[in-house]
Amino acid sequence: MGGPAPVAGTRFPRYAPAMKPSPVGMLLAALLAACTGAQPAGPPAPQAGTLVPGRLPASWYAGGPVCSGTPSLSVHAYSDDFYILRQPACTNYEKPFLYLLLGRTRALLLDTGAGGLNVAGTVDSLLEVWRARQGGDRVRLIVAHSHSHGDHVAGDSQFVGRAGVSVVGLDTTSVRAFFGIQQWPEEMVSFDLGGRVLDVLPIPGHQAASLAFYDRRTGVLLSGDTFYPGRLYVRDSAAYVRSIARLARFAETHPIIHILGTHIENSSRPGQDYPVGTVDQPDEHVLQLTREDLLTLDSALAGMRGRLVRTVLPHFTIWPLPPR
Numbered sequence: 001m002g003g004p005a006p007v008a009g010t011r012f013p014r015y016a017p018a019m020k021p022s023p024v025g026m027l028l029a030a031l032l033a034a035c036t037g038a039q040p041a042g043p044p045a046p047q048a049g050t051l052v053p054g055r056l057p058a059s060w061y062a063g064g065p066v067c068s069g070t071p072s073l074s075v076h077a078y079s080d081d082f083y084i085l086r087q088p089a090c091t092n093y094e095k096p097f098l099y100l101l102l103g104r105t106r107a108l109l110l111d112t113g114a115g116g117l118n119v120a121g122t123v124d125s126l127l128e129v130w131r132a133r134q135g136g137d138r139v140r141l142i143v144a145h146s147h148s149h150g151d152h153v154a155g156d157s158q159f160v161g162r163a164g165v166s167v168v169g170l171d172t173t174s175v176r177a178f179f180g181i182q183q184w185p186e187e188m189v190s191f192d193l194g195g196r197v198l199d200v201l202p203i204p205g206h207q208a209a210s211l212a213f214y215d216r217r218t219g220v221l222l223s224g225d226t227f228y229p230g231r232l233y234v235r236d237s238a239a240y241v242r243s244i245a246r247l248a249r250f251a252e253t254h255p256i257i258h259i260l261g262t263h264i265e266n267s268s269r270p271g272q273d274y275p276v277g278t279v280d281q282p283d284e285h286v287l288q289l290t291r292e293d294l295l296t297l298d299s300a301l302a303g304m305r306g307r308l309v310r311t312v313l314p315h316f317t318i319w320p321l322p323p324r
Contacts, residue, residue: 051219051255054078060097060264060287062089064280073098073113073122080133081196082218083126084260084287089279091116094151097262097287099222101215102130103193107139110213110222111146111262112155120158139194143167144178146224146262147207172209175202185243188250199254203247205240206233212247219257223247227294228261229285230273231319237308241301248298251291258288270314289315 057076067090076084081102089095092114099110100123107127112119123141131138143159145152148170159165168178181187185202192198199214206226213222225233226243234240266273266285274281293315300311300318308320 051257052079052217054082054218054220054257056258056286056288060086060284061282062086062095065090067091071117073117073119075122075126078220079218081130082215082220085122087113087117089281092151093277093279094263095281096151097260099213099260100126101193101196101198102127102139103196104134105139105194106192107141108191108193108198108213109141109143109159111152111224112143112159114151115154117155118158119155120162138164141165142193144211144213145170145175145209146212146222147210147226149207149225152225152262170209172204175209175211185239186246199250201246201250203243205236205243207235208239210243214250214254219255221247221251221256221259223259223261223289225262227259227289227297227316228263228265229287229289229315230261230263230265231276231317232297234308234318234320235323237320238306241306241308244294244298244301248294251294256291256294259290259294260287261289266315271312271317273317285315 055078062074067088071088071091073085073087078084083100085098085100087094087096087098094114096111096114098113098119101108107130109123127138127141141159141164143156143165145168153170156167159167168175172184175181176184179189179191179200181189181200181202185204188199188201190197191200197216199216201212201214203210203212203224203226206224210224210226212224212226214220215222226240227247264281264284264287267281267283268285269283296313297316297318300313301308308318310320311318
């Protein structure tokens with residue numbers, strides 16, 4: 001089933017700064033940041049204005065390799081209408097994050113996890129709590145994806161064919177059709193949940209159908225596997241560089257309270273990650289990244305001039321992969 005027409009569409013201008021630093025200087029600045037933890041200077045951050053505040057826990061610990069009883073998603077209420085869910089480590093070492101945002105008429109579930117869990121049951125419970133608190137009919141659920149990799153879509157079958165639920169397809173054509181994106185990936189569109197508008201930004205590079213979602217109510221940017229505290233796997237270097245440049249420009253003109261991705265792979269020690277396959281991560285990095293972290297990534301990528309190399313920065317690692 002197709003989605004509603006977008007509220008508005010914006011085609012991003014081509015990146016053309018008034019005075020572009022030299023590539024060598026930009027790369028040196030990024031490498032200096034990796035050693036010192038310093039962030040490159042950038043435009044002043046926009047003011048937060050009247051954004052709805054939220055709460056993040058001190059730890060997202062997902063447990064160890066052994067499940068106790070029936071495993072279930074952990075649920076954290078960032079605010080009364082914004083939930084952050086995480087898959088327990090005992091069910092999948094990826095431990096992905098899922099997001100549920102609620103408006104007056106629609107709710108958006110971003111990703112369905114890596115499998116082995118009753119995701120639909122948890123989401124149904126949260127929607128019922130919301131309905132009981134707000135009154136009226138149950139909102140329509142939109143199941144969308146940060147991208148189409150298996151550890152983020154394995155629970156889709158729990159929602160397909162259900163009344164009151166629309167599941168967005170996984171390929172770029174389906175994503176474009178549902179959200180009404182005419183010019184991929186340059187166009188940003190807005191998606192209204194009913195009194196809550198999300199900006200939808202195409203960000204291919206990690207995966208062809210990758211999307212970011214910006215919540216105007218809270219100032220939170222959801223960045224999927226494209227940007228998070230861990231190994232930033234880049235499959236299409238040219239597309240990824242352009243996507244990060246667009247995200248950076250967006251962040252320069254919108255209040256960004258937190259950038260939240262879909263994994264934590266780094267430890268709390270700068271520049272150190274947990275090896276692939278690690279289940280128990282007791283000393284994790286925080287989930288949230290910042291506008292300044294995004295600008296650091298953009299600067300480092302620009303300095304590589306299209307020839308991406310594995311680069312360790314304090315909160316994440318640029319990790320190019322060979323094209324498929």
